[in-house]
Amino acid sequence: MPQTDLNPEFSVNNTRAFPSLTQPKIVGSFSVDADRRYIPTGDNLKYLALPKPGPTGRIHLDLNEGFEVRQPKPASAKDEQIDHLLRFIVDNLNRGLRERDPEADRTLGTDFVCFRGLLRMVMCTPYERRTGWIILATRYRGTVYLCAKDTPEKIREEASQTEQQKRFCYYGFKFEQHVLSDEPDQKPDTTAPVIESEEFCAMFSATLEGNRVLYGAEMDGVFGTDPLDKRHLMDAALLNRLEFVEVKVKRRESN
Known part of the structure; x- marks a missing residue:
């Protein structure tokens, strides 16, 4: 049996400074309705x-x-890719998204456009030895648009989901219905069917090692008692003052 080395030496030099990352700032938002239609509010x-x-x-x-009466997100939602992000960009080109340098070879003032989930997937790659990914990229007028594509393994995994696995996924949506309401200080209506297609998405801008990134992220809700004018929720200053919350449900571990 070979001798175990209790003092391994790594060939990779990890003394480099951590890549610089600016604090993300919200530049806008949008919603997606029950029919997966983009709403600019x-x-x-x-x-x-x-x-x-x-x-x-x-x-x-x-x-x-x-x-049994839930309204699950349709399989066709995967075909949207980054359509909602593109719609947001088109609607807001004149609201600070356009590059101010007239000589720059780009329409947007950003290097990359994607969803937050894609960034998380890339950043977790060194720790995910068994999970692959596919990313589609298109460069248009100096900006790279990134979109995740399901791997064959993930497609097979989702197609073979058991009833119990579907319930576990549903628990997250149902928990959100219990702790989130449409108006402040209003008791949530937990008798209505859960609509898994509805979303509220915030658009963030950040700089990672000199690369400007515009990304969308689904947000669960906000903490506060003051009612907001949801029809005109595009003021970046207001959005950045909000306290967003992320709600999670976790299965109790049993030994």
Whole structure:
């Protein structure tokens, strides 16, 4: 048996400075309705509305409720690729997205356009030894547009999902329905069917190692009690003052 080396030496020099990254700033937002149509407003922005504990001090939520009548996101949603991002760009070229340098060979003041999920996927690559990915890229007028494409393995995995796996995915949407409401200080309506297609998306701008990135990210909701004018939620200064929340549900681990 070969001897185990308890003091391995790495051939890669990791002493380089971490790539510079500016704080992301929100430059706009949009919504997607139940039919996956782009809406240039904040119609689907939600407010955090935590349920009150019962007499025992605990909260009981039935995440199975409504599973049979849910409205799942259609498979055709994958065909959208980055269409909604492109629509946002077209609608907002004159609102600060256009490159101010008239001699620059670009229409946008950014080097890359993509979704946040694609950035996460790339950044997690060194730690994902068994998961591959495919990224489509198009360069147009100096800007590279990136879009993730499902691998054959992921397509097979989704096609073979069990009923239980579908329920686990549903739990996340149902939990959001329990803790997010359409208006501040309003109790969520948990009797309505869950519509998985609806989204609120914020558009962020950041600079990574000198490369300007414009990316979209689905946002669950905001923390606050002041009502917002969702029909005119395009003021970048206002959007950057909001406290966004991300809600998650996790299965209890059992030994």
